[in-house]
Amino acid sequence: MTVKRTKIxxxxxxxxxxxxxxxxxxxxxxxxxxxxxxxxxxxxxxIKNLQIIADQQxxxxxxxxxxxxxxxxxxxxxxxxxxxGKGQSVEMQAQQxxxxxxxxxxxxxxxxxxxxxxxxxxxAHLRARTNTFGAVYRLRNAMAFGIHQYFQDQGFLxxxxxxxxxxxxxxxxxxxxxxxxxLQQIPKNDxxxxxxxxxxxxxxxxxxxxxxxxxxxxxxxxxxxxTFGPTFRAENSNTTRHLAEFWMxxxxxxxxxxxxxxxxAEDFLRYLIRxxxxxxxxxLDFLTKQYDPDLINxxxxxxxxxxxxxxxxxxxDILVSSAKSFEYPVSWGADLQSEHExxxxxxxxxxxxxxxxxxxxxxxxxxxxxxxxKTVRAMDIxxxxxxxxxxxxxxxxxxxxxxxxIQEMGLSEQDYSWYLDTRRYGxxxxxxxxxxxxxxxxxxxxxxxxxxxxxxxxTPGNADF
RNA sequence: UCCUCCUUAGCUCAGUUGGUUAGAGCGGCUGACUGUUAAUCAGUAGGUCCCUGGUUCAAGUCCAGGAGGGGGAGCCA
Numbered sequence: 001m002t003v004k005r006t007k008i009x010x011x012x013x014x015x016x017x018x019x020x021x022x023x024x025x026x027x028x029x030x031x032x033x034x035x036x037x038x039x040x041x042x043x044x045x046x047i048k049n050l051q052i053i054a055d056q057q058x059x060x061x062x063x064x065x066x067x068x069x070x071x072x073x074x075x076x077x078x079x080x081x082x083x084x085g086k087g088q089s090v091e092m093q094a095q096q097x098x099x100x101x102x103x104x105x106x107x108x109x110x111x112x113x114x115x116x117x118x119x120x121x122x123x124a125h126l127r128a129r130t131n132t133f134g135a136v137y138r139l140r141n142a143m144a145f146g147i148h149q150y151f152q153d154q155g156f157l158x159x160x161x162x163x164x165x166x167x168x169x170x171x172x173x174x175x176x177x178x179x180x181x182x183l184q185q186i187p188k189n190d191x192x193x194x195x196x197x198x199x200x201x202x203x204x205x206x207x208x209x210x211x212x213x214x215x216x217x218x219x220x221x222x223x224x225x226x227t228f229g230p231t232f233r234a235e236n237s238n239t240t241r242h243l244a245e246f247w248m249x250x251x252x253x254x255x256x257x258x259x260x261x262x263x264x265a266e267d268f269l270r271y272l273i274r275x276x277x278x279x280x281x282x283x284l285d286f287l288t289k290q291y292d293p294d295l296i297n298x299x300x301x302x303x304x305x306x307x308x309x310x311x312x313x314x315x316x317d318i319l320v321s322s323a324k325s326f327e328y329p330v331s332w333g334a335d336l337q338s339e340h341e342x343x344x345x346x347x348x349x350x351x352x353x354x355x356x357x358x359x360x361x362x363x364x365x366x367x368x369x370x371x372x373x374k375t376v377r378a379m380d381i382x383x384x385x386x387x388x389x390x391x392x393x394x395x396x397x398x399x400x401x402x403x404x405x406i407q408e409m410g411l412s413e414q415d416y417s418w419y420l421d422t423r424r425y426g427x428x429x430x431x432x433x434x435x436x437x438x439x440x441x442x443x444x445x446x447x448x449x450x451x452x453x454x455x456x457x458x459t460p461g462n463a464d465f
Numbered sequence: 466u467c468c469u470c471c472u473u474a475g476c477u478c479a480g481u482u483g484g485u486u487a488g489a490g491c492g493g494c495u496g497a498c499u500g501u502u503a504a505u506c507a508g509u510a511g512g513u514c515c516c517u518g519g520u521u522c523a524a525g526u527c528c529a530g531g532a533g534g535g536g537g538a539g540c541c542a
Contacts, residue, residue: 029503034499035499084500111475111493118534173540173542233541235539239539240535242541242542337539339538
């Protein structure tokens with residue numbers, strides 16, 4: 001075949017009626033009549049299928065029509081014509097059919113019927129062939145590209161931070177160990193401890209849980225940077241919003257205070273949501289219809305309304321004075337529980353909420369201390385149904401204060417000497433945040449399980465595919 | 466890790482106080498139909514009742530242990 005392939009998305013967006021085109025894709029369904037058949041082909045470029053009419057007069061019809069079952073792969077040449085039927089404006093009159101790969105209807109797991117998301121997770125290698133996962137993966141791609149576009153437009157520098165890290169005390173969670181030591185016979189030293197001097201890096205090494213500290217070093221030289229890469233947490237978390245391997249975006253900006261940080265985060269999220277609403281309406285319409293009737297409304301609400309900003313102390317006051325009875329007691333100094341966050345976001349404000357200025361005792365050592373000596377310049381952005389989608393802070397730029405905090409929390413001054421150097425030499429006020437990419441996708445797609453917004457989810461006990 | 470629910474045909478599920486040959490819808494297959502839209506109509510095939518052990522004359526059903534999965538909680542993004 002020498003004709004250039006046309007993607008199905010083009011057929012629906014460009015005026016191609018009366019032209020001959022060549023499409024390649026996978027059969028979604030076949031409806032046979034006595035003298036002809038309707039085929040629906042999808043090539044992933046859009047959620048829409050191209051309807052193709054195959055007449056039995058075509059050469060080889062009897063041979064290939066039986067092979068064109070759901071899931072089979074074909075190339076078809078034909079003429080685009082206005083559709084006689086309802087449901088689509090354009091369809092193709094087939095002229096020539098080439099079968100690349102058949103799919104035995106007896107064993108092919110995807111049928112012309114609804115499947116549960118749980119079943120599709122078990123066949124993650126085939127689920128991209130469904131409308132749902134096609135839509136989700138297209139949106140995932142659009143959001144990833146949009147993230148780079150947003151930051152690049154604002155003059156941010158894309159920084160690659162290490163995936164293998166020797167600092168095991170960042171406190172962001174349990175870490176996966178990385179080693180080349182023989183696991184059958186781990187070398188021990190005189191005191192009976194593992195002899196890491198024999199390991200590849202000569203010391204304990206792990207997969208990164210955050211690129212933030214590395215990111216800060218670049219922000220304190222290049223002004224505005226962002227990272228976007230895989231992140232690993234070995235927590236035994238079995239929930240709809242945790243993965244052992246996920247992707248995280250971490251911008252870090254010199255000369256930003258907490259307010260500027262929040263302004264950026266809000267503008268950033270809105271930019272991404274606008275892309276979804278304007279450029280991927282077909283996919284959102286499908287997901288709204290199929291899974292979440294309120295999806296598009298919710299996205300539009302977030303686009304058009306500023307997030308509520310309150311301090312932790314104000315949040316505690318609201319929770320205490322609410323008539324609501326919580327399973328976990330509310331008191332100043334304790335972290336907000338899921339039920340507390342849900343109440344604020346879903347009931348009290350019915351809006352995304354940014355909570356700031358948490359007690360320093362429940363936040364990380366690097367967050368900037370307030371004048372009250374009790375709270376730090378932290379901010380968590382809470383979304384309905386998802387909880388914390390962004391966590392960030394203004395960073396402690398004062399050398400003495402940061403050092404004191406490291407000592408207070410019993411962390412190793414030695415391990416953080418390089419980080420402290422950024423405050424010893426030309427320190428600057430700066431801020432940043434971390435956005436969980438898959439949590440963003442939960443919000444944008446309306447999916448309710450994080451395992452359904454990443455192609456091959458890694459969770460405790462599951463690294464299949 | 467804790468709490469809770471679930472596991473029966475390819476998929477989604479019914480299955481009575483334990484009782485003969487375990488059912489339905491969808492999907493598959495066969496046939497009918499000149500415009501269908503998860504086509505329609507008729508027919509048909511399809512079972513390790515998650516695994517192991519136990520109780521019983523008799524277990525899909527009751528008991529114990531195990532495996533897998535869903536939801537919630539904690540941890541967090």
